[in-house]
Amino acid sequence: GAVVSQHPSWVICKSGTSVKIECRSLDFQATTMFWYRQFPKQSLMLMATSNEGSKATYEQGVEKDKFLINHASLTLSTLTVTSAHPEDSSFYICSARSGRLGRDTQYFGPGTRLTVL
């Protein structure tokens, strides 16, 4: 299957700092990328959807000024958690979809575990 990578795989930061997470589609061009968040023992929650070259669409309740998403190329999307606080500690997962691979298949990255102290 298609490969999606994330970097870093885990990060620990101090409260008030900003953290950037990268998501790359390694063997296909992702016209659409998604960012999810998962708290312990809970399911994935969609945060936002981004199309290459356009602004992200955020789900209700997700602060766009806090979670900055940039989808600058067909293989790279970044999520920046600005002024992180302990309640932002979570497992962040990106996902990518290619119109060429098949519109009905979405591939996920391995996730990034963020811990804010």
Added chain:
Amino acid sequence: DAKTTQPNSMESNEEEPVHLPCNHSTISGTDYIHWYRQLPSQGPEYVIHGLTSNVNNRMASLAIAEDRKSSTLILHRATLRDAAVYYCILRQTGANNLFFGTGTRLTVIP
């Protein structure tokens, strides 16, 4: 998004078949049935998807009821590496994203 209902957890013995059920009584004609699984501390992994006909791939089989109100993911021979949370998700044709429910936690007993 149409809702799916899955058992919270299931157990299976190693090397035996596993049938994971999913109810989706409000499914519409354009909804595809997707299955993903998530191993501990990893991102979800695509398993299989279908619309009306049963589907087979190297990972699993998907059996879809004739009225499409339910489906079953079949793992033909469970291994310890199949222990994961399995998510059954409906997505409309052309819809952009996947919304995850609570899934079924599968435990494989050696």
